[in-house]
Amino acid sequence: MPLKMGVATVTMNRPPVNSLNTEHLETLHRTFIRLENEKCRGMILTSSSPTVFSAGLDIREMYKPELEKARKFWRTLQDMWLKLYSSPYPTVAAINGHAPAGGCLLSLSCEYRVIVPKVRMGLNETQLGIVAPQWFQDCMRNAIGEREAEKALIAGRMFSSEEALKVGLVDEIAQNKEECIQKAEAFLASQANLPMLARKTVKLGFRHQTLSRLLTGREADTKIFIDYIFQPKVQKGLEMYLQSLSKKAA
Numbered sequence: 001m002p003l004k005m006g007v008a009t010v011t012m013n014r015p016p017v018n019s020l021n022t023e024h025l026e027t028l029h030r031t032f033i034r035l036e037n038e039k040c041r042g043m044i045l046t047s048s049s050p051t052v053f054s055a056g057l058d059i060r061e062m063y064k065p066e067l068e069k070a071r072k073f074w075r076t077l078q079d080m081w082l083k084l085y086s087s088p089y090p091t092v093a094a095i096n097g098h099a100p101a102g103g104c105l106l107s108l109s110c111e112y113r114v115i116v117p118k119v120r121m122g123l124n125e126t127q128l129g130i131v132a133p134q135w136f137q138d139c140m141r142n143a144i145g146e147r148e149a150e151k152a153l154i155a156g157r158m159f160s161s162e163e164a165l166k167v168g169l170v171d172e173i174a175q176n177k178e179e180c181i182q183k184a185e186a187f188l189a190s191q192a193n194l195p196m197l198a199r200k201t202v203k204l205g206f207r208h209q210t211l212s213r214l215l216t217g218r219e220a221d222t223k224i225f226i227d228y229i230f231q232p233k234v235q236k237g238l239e240m241y242l243q244s245l246s247k248k249a250a
């Protein structure tokens with residue numbers, strides 16, 4: 001995590017697709033805490049993969065899990081997201097590859113998004129037979145508005161880079177990762193002279209409702225997750241999805 005002029009670039013590096021298991025989520029969470037403690041001036045979130053930003057939650061954490069491990073997984077996801085979404089420093093996602101589901105959530109939790117061409121992003125959970133949790137949905141709604149979010153979430157729509165720009169899911173398209181990072185740096189530079197306290201206060205004001213919805217209902221949210229994924233038909237769906245992903249690789 002190099003810090004250049006107080007700006008950190010956090011590069012996810014969990015091959016092959018940066019899927020988010022408990023350990024990876026813990027690493028991200030610790031990183032965001034550290035950045036806050038070190039009074040970081042801005043953060044760029046990106047990926048070491050040439051084709052994938054993040055494939056979202058690691059489906060193997062939800063497929064036939066032990067109960068306590070599944071609970072820990074979900075709480076760690078909540079912790080990571082609460083830290084990122086409420087970060088006092090400016091955040092940009094340099095989306096240099098596909099960003100389905102939890103990968104899309106990571107980018108939506110940043111303040112500004114730059115994407116490369118020919119990749120896809122969105123909350124596709126419905127297509128997997130699972131449901132994007134309320135706080136995932138809130139992040140999408142906050143980015144693109146009620147009507148577009150409702151349509152996208154019901155369909156589990158994956159947007160192309162161009163569609164994402166058109167609907168406001170991202171702020172800019174860059175030609176490649178290098179340009180993506182340049183544009184991310186330019187956004188952070190544009191924020192650098194703003195008084196930090198005022199900036200942070202306005203940001204948290206906008207995000208307060210979404211944050212408190214989870215903060216006041218964390219246990220209930222965990223229970224909803226556990227009850228949902230332990231249903232036999234949901235497990236069957238996850239099994240088939242995992243098989244389809246493996247078949248694709250074969």
Ligand SMILES: CC/C=C\C/C=C\C/C=C\C/C=C/C(=O)SCCNC(=O)CCNC(=O)[C@H](O)C(C)(C)COP(=O)(O)OP(=O)(O)OC[C@H]1O[C@@H](n2cnc3c(N)ncnc32)[C@H](O)[C@@H]1OP(=O)(O)O
Binds near residue numbers: 016051054100242
């Ligand atoms: C009322 C209800 C309320 C509460 C909610 C209840 C439940 C909902 C809970 C949570 C919400 C879920 C959020 C998620 O994030 S679920 C994950 C969704 N992700 C996806 O659908 C992406 C799947 N992956 C892909 O589409 C492609 O892999 C991708 C486009 C990202 C990259 O393609 P590429 O061709 O480069 O790689 P692959 O050959 O497909 O994959 C390589 C390797 O990685 C494995 N893989 C891929 N994605 C995942 C994943 N998300 N988790 C685990 N493993 C993954 C894939 O199987 C291959 O493995 P192997 O065959 O062993 O090489």
